[in-house]
Amino acid sequence: MNERSASTVEFSPVSDRMSHTSRMTKPKVAFICVHNSCRSQIAEALGKALASDVFESYSAGTETRPQINQDAVRLMKALYGIDMEQTQYSKLISDIPEPDIAISMGCNVGCPFIGRPFDDNWGLEDPTGKSDEEFKKVIDEIRVRIMELKQRLGKNIEA
Numbered sequence: 001m002n003e004r005s006a007s008t009v010e011f012s013p014v015s016d017r018m019s020h021t022s023r024m025t026k027p028k029v030a031f032i033c034v035h036n037s038c039r040s041q042i043a044e045a046l047g048k049a050l051a052s053d054v055f056e057s058y059s060a061g062t063e064t065r066p067q068i069n070q071d072a073v074r075l076m077k078a079l080y081g082i083d084m085e086q087t088q089y090s091k092l093i094s095d096i097p098e099p100d101i102a103i104s105m106g107c108n109v110g111c112p113f114i115g116r117p118f119d120d121n122w123g124l125e126d127p128t129g130k131s132d133e134e135f136k137k138v139i140d141e142i143r144v145r146i147m148e149l150k151q152r153l154g155k156n157i158e159a
Contacts (some may be wrong), residue, residue: 027153028056030099032114036061036090038069039105039124043142045082050143051150058099062113064090069128075135103149 031043040059047057068084076082093114102114106124122145127135 027100029101031059033105037065046146054150054154058096060091060093060096
């Protein structure tokens with residue numbers, strides 16, 4: 001696995017990336033985790049459900065898992081009626097289109113190296129193995145950040 005420490009990862013403002021994105025097409029946003037099994041999958045699902053009118057959502061990792069985290073699947077069904085297993089699977093970065101915006105979900109010890117700087121690091125704790133309440137907090141934080149991103153990108157597209 002090719003990782004960099006969190007202190008050496010480069011980030012560039014989303015607004016800088018948007019200046020290079022055609023205003024005629026929706027930007028492609030990639031949510032990146034190491035395993036693409038939990039936080040990034042939640043972000044892809046919420047991005048598709050809440051912001052597909054402004055941006056395209058993808059998730060990926062530098063490694064994959066055989067299935068999406070089952071607690072995430074269960075809670076996303078209960079909270080939003082979204083069955084992530086019907087439309088999503090664990091993917092490598094090479095399996096998705098070249099993103100206009102790359103967002104790290106949170107690295108703790110090290111961020112995956114994706115061949116370019118991240119545009120943002122949401123710094124979210126991995127809820128795997130934690131209580132439903134901890135999972136719900138992370139899911140809600142992702143929802144809030146998706147809506148903030150939608151608002152920022154919507155302004156750039158309208159401009």
